[in-house]
Amino acid sequence: MNAIQAEKLTKEFQIYQSRKGLSGAFRDLFNRNYRTIRAVNEVNISIPQGEMVGYIGENGAGKSTTIKMLTGILQPTSGDLKVNGFDPHNQREEFVKTIGVVFGQRSQLWWDIAVQESFTLLQKVYRVDNQKLLDRMIDVLNIGELLDQPVRKLSLGQRMRCELVASLIHQPSLLFLDEPTIGLDVLVKENIRQFLREMNKEFGTTILLTTHDLTDIEALCSRVIMLDKGNIIYDGDLTRLKQEWGEGKKIHLELDQEVSLSHLGQLTESLPVTWSKNEVNKNLFTAQLKGNSITASEVLSLLVTSGVPIHEMQIQEVSTEEIVRKIYQEG
Ligand SMILES: Nc1ncnc2c1ncn2[C@@H]1O[C@H](COP(=O)(O)OP(=O)(O)OP(=O)(O)O)[C@@H](O)[C@H]1O
Numbered sequence: 001m002n003a004i005q006a007e008k009l010t011k012e013f014q015i016y017q018s019r020k021g022l023s024g025a026f027r028d029l030f031n032r033n034y035r036t037i038r039a040v041n042e043v044n045i046s047i048p049q050g051e052m053v054g055y056i057g058e059n060g061a062g063k064s065t066t067i068k069m070l071t072g073i074l075q076p077t078s079g080d081l082k083v084n085g086f087d088p089h090n091q092r093e094e095f096v097k098t099i100g101v102v103f104g105q106r107s108q109l110w111w112d113i114a115v116q117e118s119f120t121l122l123q124k125v126y127r128v129d130n131q132k133l134l135d136r137m138i139d140v141l142n143i144g145e146l147l148d149q150p151v152r153k154l155s156l157g158q159r160m161r162c163e164l165v166a167s168l169i170h171q172p173s174l175l176f177l178d179e180p181t182i183g184l185d186v187l188v189k190e191n192i193r194q195f196l197r198e199m200n201k202e203f204g205t206t207i208l209l210t211t212h213d214l215t216d217i218e219a220l221c222s223r224v225i226m227l228d229k230g231n232i233i234y235d236g237d238l239t240r241l242k243q244e245w246g247e248g249k250k251i252h253l254e255l256d257q258e259v260s261l262s263h264l265g266q267l268t269e270s271l272p273v274t275w276s277k278n279e280v281n282k283n284l285f286t287a288q289l290k291g292n293s294i295t296a297s298e299v300l301s302l303l304v305t306s307g308v309p310i311h312e313m314q315i316q317e318v319s320t321e322e323i324v325r326k327i328y329q330e331g
Contacts, residue, residue: 001049002047002049003048003051003083003084003173003174003206004046004082004083004174004206004208005045005047005081005082005083006043006044006046006069006070006079006080006081006082007079007080007081008042008043008078008079008080009040009042009043009045009066009069009076009079009080009081010038010040010041010042010076010078010079011038011039011062011065011069011076011077012036012037012038013036013037013039014034014036015034015037016032017033018033039062039065039230040062040065040069040076041229041231042079042231043066043079043227043231043232044232045066045225045232045235047206048206049173049206050200050204050205050206051206051222052196052200052207052209052220052221052222052223053207053208053209053221053225054210054211054216054221054223054224054225054238055067055208055209055210055224055227056210056211056212056214056217056226056227056324057226057227057228061228062227062229062230063178063210063227064210066227067176067210069081070083070088070208071083071099071101071176072089072092072096073089074089075089075090076089083099083174084098084099097126097170097172098172098174099172099173099176100167100168100170100172100175100176101175101176101178102160102164102167102175102176102177102178102180103178104178104179104181104182105178105179105182107151107159108167109151109159109166110151111150111151112150112151112152113150113151114147114148114149114150115143115146115148115149115150115154116147116148118151118166119134119165119166119169122166122169123169126169126170128169128171130169133168133171134169137164137165137168137195138165140195140198141162141165141191141192142161142191143161143165146158146161157188160181160184161188161191163180164192164195164196171203172205173203173204173206174205174206174208175205175206175207175208176208176210177207177209177210177211178210178211179210179211179212179213180209180211181211181213181216182211182212182213189216193219196220197220207220207221209221214319214320214321217238217320218238218320222237222238222239223236223237223238224236224237224241226324226327228328233327234327238320241320241323242320245323248288248289248290248291248318249289249315249316249317250286250288250289250315250318251286251287251289251296251313251315251316252284252285252286252313252314252316253285253286253303253312254283254310254311254312254313255283255284255285255308255310255311256283256310257283257309259285259308261275261276261277261285264285264287264303264308267302268287268299268302268303271289271294271298271299271302272289272290272291272293272294273289273290273294273299274288275287275288283311287299300313
């Protein structure tokens with residue numbers, strides 16, 4: 001059984017549109033004008049148990065709407081949906097025991113009571129008594145000193161670590177994370193990522209991670225699903241995405257003396273490389289390697305054996321962020 005199985009999942013919203021002017025406002029009182037927007041359009045998502053998947057898309061692409069349907073908050077307009085074998089909206093009571101949810105912007109902890117009390121309450125709500133796991137999570141996420149503090153006094157990073165523990169207290173097999181590291185510093189981010197890797201490895205927890213921070217995706221997910229205007233435009237390996245859309249590496253060179261572009265072009269004519277020259281500093285050159293069929297060392301060894309006087313060099317990898325930006329720009 002797949003953790004998530006969605007077929008032609010669709011969500012439409014009716015948006016109220018006000019008419020112009022005073023007479024329009026008057027008419028609105030009696031007869032409202034509505035427009036339908038399709039936030040999620042017939043998406044198919046199939047996620048096996050134990051996988052960590054990144055769900056990405058621009059603002060308004062439909063990510064949150066999808067997550068709300070997958071977690072049972074919203075009822076789909078149409079399509080088939082099974083999450084952990086349940087219909088999330090109609091079997092909500094049974095279903096929620098099998099999932100954990102962290103919305104970066106919202107808290108599931110009780111604001112005015114101590115963190116430890118929230119944990120105890122959640123253990124009672126879910127009827128679990130797994131102190132060993134709880135102690136371990138507290139230890140890994142380093143929140144021992146926060147347990148007697150009320151949630152409202154915690155910093156964002158401290159609260160997020162507590163939220164993660166709260167979401168996993170009942171040992172769910174599936175975890176939804178919506179922007180879990182938003183606004184956190186590098187160390188806390190790394191701590192959270194390490195924790196998620198451990199949970200996934202040890203308990204086989206399936207994780208669906210929605211984020212605008214692609215470094216989270218790179219650190220955790222081998223698979224990425226990309227949404228654009230309610231439609232899935234990519235579903236697959238992060239490495240394949242880089243291969244198909246990445247422009248390949250760049251080599252930045254500083255030479256000891258000026259060399260002509262055509263000379264460099266001739267030296268590397270057997271390789272898929274294009275050269276450009278810095279307009280201001282005539283000794284600076286950039287080689288753009290196309291695709292992944294050649295390595296930077298092949299280009300460099302050709303230059304060195306041909307006596308090109310290299311003073312400094314830097315190899316630049318194409319980042320996932322650049323690739324995603326390019327996909328959105330080019331459509
Ligand atoms: N309750 C609602 N009523 C009407 N329209 C909505 C509602 N919720 C979302 N939408 C619309 O659906 C579309 C998708 O919104 P959604 O919040 O799912 O996007 P998102 O990908 O999560 O964006 P972001 O990254 O900004 O959070 C948007 O056009 C939004 O205005």
